[in-house]
Amino acid sequence: xRHLWRLIGAAEARTLRIMIRGVLLDLAGVIYEGDHxxxxxxxxxxxxxxxxxxxxxxxxxxxxTKRMVLDRLTRLGLDIAEDELFTPSQAARDxxxxxxxxxxxxxxxxLESEFEDLPPRDKHAVVVGDAGDAFDYAHLNRxxxxxxxxxxxxxxxxxxxxxxxDGKLSLDAGAFVTALEYSSGKEATVxxxxxxxxxxxxxxxxxxxxxxxxxxxxxxxxxxxGALRAGLTRALLVRTGKYRDGDETRFEPQPTAxxxxxxxxxxxxxxxxx
Amino acid sequence: xRHLWRLIGAAEARTLRIMIRGVLLDLAGVIYEGDHxxxxxxxxxxxxxxxxxxxxxxxxxxxxTKRMVLDRLTRLGLDIAEDELFTPSQAARDxxxxxxxxxxxxxxxxLESEFEDLPPRDKHAVVVGDAGDAFDYAHLNRxxxxxxxxxxxxxxxxxxxxxxxDGKLSLDAGAFVTALEYSSGKEATVxxxxxxxxxxxxxxxxxxxxxxxxxxxxxxxxxxxGALRAGLTRALLVRTGKYRDGDETRFEPQPTAxxxxxxxxxxxxxxxxx
Numbered sequence: 027x028r029h030l031w032r033l034i035g036a037a038e039a040r041t042l043r044i045m046i047r048g049v050l051l052d053l054a055g056v057i058y059e060g061d062h063x064x065x066x067x068x069x070x071x072x073x074x075x076x077x078x079x080x081x082x083x084x085x086x087x088x089x090x091t092k093r094m095v096l097d098r099l100t101r102l103g104l105d106i107a108e109d110e111l112f113t114p115s116q117a118a119r120d121x122x123x124x125x126x127x128x129x130x131x132x133x134x135x136x137l138e139s140e141f142e143d144l145p146p147r148d149k150h151a152v153v154v155g156d157a158g159d160a161f162d163y164a165h166l167n168r169x170x171x172x173x174x175x176x177x178x179x180x181x182x183x184x185x186x187x188x189x190x191x192d193g194k195l196s197l198d199a200g201a202f203v204t205a206l207e208y209s210s211g212k213e214a215t216v217x218x219x220x221x222x223x224x225x226x227x228x229x230x231x232x233x234x235x236x237x238x239x240x241x242x243x244x245x246x247x248x249x250x251x252g253a254l255r256a257g258l259t260r261a262l263l264v265r266t267g268k269y270r271d272g273d274e275t276r277f278e279p280q281p282t283a284x285x286x287x288x289x290x291x292x293x294x295x296x297x298x299x300x
Numbered sequence: 301x302r303h304l305w306r307l308i309g310a311a312e313a314r315t316l317r318i319m320i321r322g323v324l325l326d327l328a329g330v331i332y333e334g335d336h337x338x339x340x341x342x343x344x345x346x347x348x349x350x351x352x353x354x355x356x357x358x359x360x361x362x363x364x365t366k367r368m369v370l371d372r373l374t375r376l377g378l379d380i381a382e383d384e385l386f387t388p389s390q391a392a393r394d395x396x397x398x399x400x401x402x403x404x405x406x407x408x409x410x411l412e413s414e415f416e417d418l419p420p421r422d423k424h425a426v427v428v429g430d431a432g433d434a435f436d437y438a439h440l441n442r443x444x445x446x447x448x449x450x451x452x453x454x455x456x457x458x459x460x461x462x463x464x465x466d467g468k469l470s471l472d473a474g475a476f477v478t479a480l481e482y483s484s485g486k487e488a489t490v491x492x493x494x495x496x497x498x499x500x501x502x503x504x505x506x507x508x509x510x511x512x513x514x515x516x517x518x519x520x521x522x523x524x525x526g527a528l529r530a531g532l533t534r535a536l537l538v539r540t541g542k543y544r545d546g547d548e549t550r551f552e553p554q555p556t557a558x559x560x561x562x563x564x565x566x567x568x569x570x571x572x573x574x
Binding site for chain 1: 433434437438440441444445448460461468470471472474475476478479480483485
């Protein structure tokens with residue numbers, strides 16, 4: 027056996043050892059944009075599914091509840107079970123329960139319902155999502171004052187930008203998380219991508235170790251570098267969504283491959299199955 | 301001569317060489333808070349003036365025009381000439397002229413008039429001040445998009461906090477400057493304190509080299525560490541305004557001395573005159 031390992035190259039050995047047994051897919055910018063599916067994306071998901079690969083969908087989108095995201099996927103023709111979709115809100119609820127804390131919300135009004143049934147507690151944690159127009163001075167300053175009074179800081183996501191409905195990049199939650207960190211002197215706990223715990227909980231739900239998984243995303247930092255840092259051996263960057271020229275070399279670790287879109291990513295994965 | 305230097309201690313040598321010949325004073329939190337003067341502050345300024353020390357007033361406050369700040373000082377009983385007061389807006393106007401650029405303003409509505417007579421130009425620079433309630437998503441996102449389209453980023457100030465009218469700390473401009481830096485990938489040019497150029501222009505106006513000057517402020521970072529980094533040999537931190545317990549050791553370089561308030565700072569300066 028040792029002899030065999032010495033005869034084949036290191037790269038081949040890696041491929042032999044590390045099979046693809048699970049796929050993580052980002053949503054916005056990979057599968058859909060706004061309310062329409064990206065060309066070939068729904069078929070590409072079906073192809074991966076037909077190849078017998080377990081799939082999980084992990085999103086940092088925090089402008090919609092989990093229910094709303096599932097409904098949108100259904101409208102696009104993708105029937106996803108609730109436990110196949112991972113959102114940062116669920117991770118935040120888990121964190122709040124574990125730490126016995128109530129949230130001080132700086133989130134999109136649509137997301138508030140995800141937290142409304144939590145019991146009041148003495149300890150507080152500021153929870154920041156992509157609040158959109160709710161990112162106003164009054165809300166941010168209230169959160170800042172909670173932080174200097176002792177609250178923890180939770181970031182549903184720390185993405186820098188997202189591709190907005192008008193097709194242009196816009197400020198994402200990360201800008202406002204950073205603003206609160208700067209003035210309060212506190213460091214945020216990031217719950218969505220690129221948090222290794224977030225990737226790992228999605229992988230655990232399909233009994234897949236990180237070494238056997240591949241991630242597909244349009245965010246070179248949170249999706250791709252994040253997945254590789256979490257221990258995945260492969261992460262593909264697609265040139266759709268928020269992708270901008272040069273993103274493939276902007277963050278470390280760099281993507282395993284950069285491909286045109288999700289159909290191309292599915293082709294790459296199927297080519298690398300064995 | 302060499303022999304003499306060796307005989308006296310280094311600290312004494314420093315004091316012998318470096319006389320105090322000019323004083324820089326911060327305004328909010330040192331001389332006034334809201335619309336009232338701090339106890340003894342106006343008398344303390346008069347004492348420094350009577351001792352023959354040239355004074356300059358340097359503020360990072362960007363919620364008021366220079367005219368409004370001068371009028372407020374007059375109401376408090378301090379008659380300051382226009383060229384004795386240094387504000388970041390003037391530094392921004394100078395920068396825009398030198399770089400042939402038009403401003404994209406994220407500033408308090410009261411400050412907009414300071415920029416309204418500038419000619420339109422092809423090149424742009426985002427100018428961020430303490431915008432207060434004007435820090436909304438729409439304004440910040442417009443600024444972000446200008447940045448990724450090529451505009452430069454100018455920070456009138458990058459202070460983390462200020463003491464608000466209700467006596468509590470609030471988010472200052474620095475939070476929003478940092479937010480824009482994070483999402484755009486651009487680094488801001490800071491024009492107010494702690495920019496060395498800002499301190500030096502105030503000192504130059506009274507023919508005082510940094511070594512001969514002393515700064516008095518309530519912001520351990522922008523006022524005190526900033527002044528010492530700009531080459532001043534002395535900077536005093538007052539325990540009024542935004543000062544919080546432990547500020548004297550929170551930033552490097554640390555204050556030459558930390559004193560109760562401006563009257564105590566004036567006493568320290570007069571004691572160290574010769």
